[in-house]
Amino acid sequence: MTDKTNLTVSRRAFLGATALGATTLAMPNVLRAQERSIKVGVYGGYFKDSFDQHIFPEFTNATGISVDSIAEPTGEAWLVQLQQAARAGQAPADLSMMSQVAMLKGQSTDLWAPLDLSKVADADKMLPQFINEYPDGRVAGVGAVAWYITLVSNTDTYPEAPESWGFMWDPANEDKLGLLALVSNSFLLEVTAKTFFGGTDILDTDEGILQVMDKLAELKPNVRLWYRDEAQFEQALKSGEIPMGQYYHDVTGLAAADGFPVRSTFPKEGGILDSGCWALSRASDKGDEAHEFINFMSQPSMQALMSRKVGTAPTLKRDTLDLTDAEFASVSSDIDPVLPRYDLYTTKSDWLNQKWTELIVG
């Protein structure tokens, strides 16, 4: 348990960052007058550390704009803070890396300032699904990184890597799993649908969703921890206390590289592919700096650097990058991914949340 310091501010963890957000709100921006700067929110923990160490300095060197990085909690918790701050005309961060569900929810309150793609030189190289647009075509966000949530396991407890998400349902795994606690960030409905119902089409109807939830309910005896705070699970996975579960491919890779007995496996049904966009709060007055930042981060060389140093998957077309096949394979997979049904989390948000809470609490 040497990683205590990591515990309080891990990526997408809300604990430390709630306090951080509050501090940022309370603190006047004293740097503004002296030099050009921008406040950028990225998920706290390993993730932010890697950005601070390898990625942001490159931007500052190239443009002279200093980056004030903010540890942001789980996308949706950060979204609420940004929304409330924006109502008061404040921006705790100018740009934030936001997951897709949070992007869509932010769109509904016009939280994101429209971006001008003509100021992003490599916008045409970006895979189209990573440009996030308002229904009327304005650009709400530009793809920052993509990441996979995979089936992770402790190599001491499971010498053999599991092959399928279905392995989680094995009665032998009683009380051994750690899973994400929210319907909108665990994407377990999609995983269950693809593993047992031949695809996510079954989620089109309420009856279908309930059918998938019934299947998911069978998993409950195997779940030891439903986590909101990633650090909770990361720690337990490393020590073998909770030897299997769903977790982020990038962070698991970093932990394995640090010598912890963990592995990330792309199951045969595919890893869950989610992504983060750079999005600009409408309360920010750093529009120019933000466009420069996005322009810089969208370059093929920077996308490749992020894959190598942070372990995220690029958002640009494969052939525009100089990643070797081995490098690409380490951050991605050829297996057809589980694609989250983002539409559900905006159209049926409350109903899904209610059914989900009843499912795991009941």
Next chain:
Amino acid sequence: MRRSPPQKLTDYLPIAFPAAMLGLFFVVPFAIMVAVSVFKRVPGGFYEPAFTLANYARFLSPFFGEVLVFSLFLAAFVSAICLLIGVPFTYLLTRLRRGNQVVWLIALLGVLSLSEVIIGFSWSTLLSRTAGLSNLFVWLGLMDRPQSWTPSFGAVLTGLVYQAFPYTVLVLYPAFSRLDPSLMEAARTLGSSPIRAFLNVVLPAMRTTLLATSIIVFIFALGAYLLPQILGRPQHWTLSVLVTDQAIYQSNMPFAAAMAVFLVMASLALVGLSVAISGRKGAGQ
């Protein structure tokens, strides 16, 4: 000393400042919360001013009822355990020499300086299979193999009691240290055993303090939202956890506010009830 009740308007001046602060930092936020609880939720977005009881209607379901009952039960349980340990502890503490008392009190105050996050993660480590206390018991030969005691109801209870215990002692301490020792001496002279004297003389004399302490700990435990998440399974999540979920993750402020109002009402009702009951009992005093 006998104080006369305030006669003129200026006699109220000394309490004007605290009253203003209470109004500004408690009544106003609470009023905002009540207002938001009847606002209209914009799904996927935020909320807009309106008057709707839909948020309350959603709460009135067997599911949330069960969660509310569990939360109240958990808080009452924590309160009971804290008193059960805290009363004898504080009584014995006040019998110690002054210097020793200070050491104990500082240690207890030390616990208060720990954040809930630290307490939660520390207990989850202490109760874990891989690094926890059970390893010590195995080493001592008391157990065959290390076991995991978290997440569980016991773990939640342990964490909450640990966190609330210093408050219990600090509230009880002044009353116990002012307790007239001659009460106990008289009881002993009349032939009571120490335990009997404690139960029949000390405790009844302390009734008001005990009630106040149990209410403080009860309310304190009712607001816990982090420890049940870290140390418990989903069925041990309190209503506060679900309020947090709605407010922080679902951006459903109206529903979160409605649940919070329910929680406040339920606890106020219980507090009122216990004060009423004890008031009737104490009427002959």
